[in-house]
Amino acid sequence: MDSRPDVSNVQSPILKLIEDLRSDSLDVKRIATAELRILAQSAEDRTVIAECGAIDLLVDLIHSTDSKTQENAVTALLNLSISEKNKIAIANANAIHPLINVLRTGNSEAKENSAATLYSLAVIEENRVQIGESGAIRPLVELLVNGTPQGKKDAVTALYNLSKCHKNKARIVQAGAVKHLVELIDHAAAGMVDKAVTILANLATIEEGRTAIGQAGGVCVIVEVVELGSPRGKENAASALLQLCTNSVKLCNIVIQEGVVPPLVALSQHGTPRAKDKARSLLSHIRSQRNGHARNR
Structure with missing residues (x-):
């Protein structure tokens, strides 16, 4: 016997809502997107909504001139994107460019949910490239600066x-994200600090990133995270500092001047396994730097 649940009772109202997305009536489309937005919070309904062909229609409605319909369509796609399979289907339905347009021009909630949808889609590596190439990063930085x-x-x-x-x-x-990420680390809640530090650690792997971190006064706040951050924050802060120090004598001297050694010693003893490894590597590099200076005198 087939043990799958009978979805016919679920499909019928969903099919009606999807048909309503094609309506000439703005009110009908607004109501249909609002109901699909709610239904897509359920894992079972998420699958049915996608399989019944809603994704392409919802992507079309991102272009709606009615701000509420647009917001509902974006949020429905956000909820649908929780499913791994749907992340690919949404990107393949050419949703990325219209989502970026909402990020630039939508109301506050639509912008927020557009950013969240892009984050969700960017879990898939190939989508990350497409989102970056499509121009998402500048409006995301703008939202980082001026958003709710x-x-x-x-x-x-x-x-x-x-x-x-x-x-x-x-x-x-x-x-121009680095300056704002540094400010965020200085003032934000712990969860956002961890993500901001991780971004800086990723950016520190390229020369432009290291230069920008130095110019933005980022060394001081990253050292502070090594001392006072969460376990994950400390780990990524140590990773960022290791990149800065091993690639720039000037930045390494600034890191040392900021008093990094005592918190690094503590991290090398009490951090996560990865944090201990990064802290020990950085301490070893700092000792080499100091020994080199001593020999050069």
Whole structure:
């Protein structure tokens, strides 16, 4: 016997809502997108909605001139994108460019949910490249600077995923993100600090990123995270400092001047396994630097 649940009772109302997305009536489309937005919160309904062909229609409605319909369509896609299979289907439905347009021009909630959708899609590596190439990074940085608290959180989360792609690192630096990430680390809640530090650690693997971190006064705040951050924050802060120190004598001297050695010693003894490894490597490099200076006198 087939043990799958009978979805016919689920499909019928969903099919009606999907048909309503094609309606000439703005009110009908607004109601249908709102209901699909809610239904897509359920894992079972998420699958049915996608299989019944809603994704292409919802992507079309991102272009709606009605702000509420647009917001509902974006949020429905956000909820659908929780499913791994749907992440690929949404990107293949050419959703990325219209989502970026909403990021630039939508209302506050639509911008936030567009950023969250882009983050969700960027879990897939090939989507990260496409999102970066499509121009998402500058409006994400704009949201990071000027968004609501939720908007800032969604923007930093999206940038966090996009920064894992090497091609996006220079784009993030060129969009002026580093200064704002440094400010965020100084003032934000712990969860956002961890993501911001991870982005800086990723950016520190390229020369432009290291230069920008130095110019933005980022060394001081990263050292502070090594001392006072969460276990994950300390780990990524040590990783960022290791990149800065091993690639720039000037930045290494600044790191030392900021008093990094005592918190690094503590981290080398009590951090996560990866943090201990990074802290010990950095302490070894600092000792080599100091020994080199001593021999050169």
